Amino acid sequence: MSPPARSSRFTSVDVLRGWAVAAMLLVNYPGDWGHLYAPLEHAAWHGCTPTDLIFPTFLFVVGVSIALGMSRGTPSPAGRRGLLGKAWLRALRLVAIGLLLHALAMWAYDSAAFRPWGVLQRIGLCFGAAATAALYLRPRAQWLCIVGLLLGYWALLFAGGSLEPWQNIASRVDAWMLGAHAYQFDAATGLGHDPEGLLATLPAIATTLLGVRAGVVLRERGTRGLLIFALVALALGGAWSLLLPWNKNLWTSSYAVWTAGWATLLLALCHQLFDVRGWRPFGRSMGINAITAYAGSWVMACVLERFGVFGAIYRGVLQPTIGPLLGDKAASLVFAIAFVALWWLLMWAMAKRGIRISV
DSSP: OOOSSOOSSOHHHHHHHHHHHHHHHHHHOOSOTTSOOGGGSOOSSSSOOGGGGHHHHHHHHHHHHHHHHTOSOOOOHHHHHHHHHHHHHHHHHHHHHHHHHHHHHHHHHTOSSOOOOOHHHHHHHHHHHHHHHHHHOOHHHHHHHHHHHHHHHHHHHHHTTOOSTTTSHHHHHHHHHHGGGSSEEETTTTEEEOTTOSTTHHHHHHHHHHHHHHHHHHHHHHHHHHHHHHHHHHHHHHHHTTTSOOOTTTTOHHHHHHHHHHHHHHHHHHIIIIIISOOOOTTHHHHHTHHHHHHHHHHHHHHHHHTTHHHHHIIIIIHHHHHHHHOHHHHHHHHHHHHHHHHHHHHHHHHHTTOOOOO
16 A cells, blocks of 8 residues: 655645645635534534644644655754754744734734734744754654643643633633733733634644654555554544543644544545555645745735625625525635635646745
8 A cells, every 4th residue: 555665755745735725715715704514613612623623734744744854864963953944944934924914914804903823823833843853853752742742731731720711721821921912802801812822832833743753654654554643643632532622722632633643544545546546636736835825815815805805706796696595604605615716726827837935
């Protein structure tokens, strides 16, 4: 079930990254947030929906890419320092882009407060931390780091005394650090929460490191090794949820392991289909320009929202035509699919012309 030859670049990784970005756009840009099918919504608090698998899958693929990118032998100390500098420069660029996108969102949505945390900011920090571990830690030490992050975060959550919304230690740290700049904030109580906040970034780093280890399994053991990795992670994540619920907002340790298991299953599927069997890599164009698709769609959405175009298209075209026939949820989904299709086409055109924008 493994390919006859190994490569430092696997088509399957680009495809899975592309699928993850397309899924991000699908759930981020519905026609109407009040009309969503249940699988396209995040769990209200505890639990894990298909939508809750998307972001950890992307972070997991970041880790896989790190492992594959460092498969060319052990660099010299000077080479290692050079790679570390490049990794953190890339991480800082991701953070900077995330901050700029949030500034644009303030303009588009007339927000009074700037939100410093976000998806790209978390990706940047996780990439930098995981790349550092991959460069300087041996496999055993990487596993110890994963275990330490997950168990340490579990201990922090329970030391905080509650896992309830607003009352847990992660939310309290967000409110203390950010105040009105948190994603959610209640000025009357001083309570707040940010789903990409500081403490919850620790287990997200573990998610990325699990991707690093899965990347090594992909390179050395192929599909069979990935399936074993996935089943172990799903079993551990499922059992752990009996003590610590899955929760994306808190990125609980059980959630990190559980979602890594599903991401590994998807990677095994993509590897078997696209690397081993040679299927046409449907979605690869989104994967090779993933950040361009994510940031570009954000910019487009902000501009269209600012000038009322988004709402006009949905309320003036899709909702009146599709809503009466299939319902408002279907109309909202069609809008999201059309938006994804537009960016899929743009990324396909870029790939066709050999255009690749690296951050």
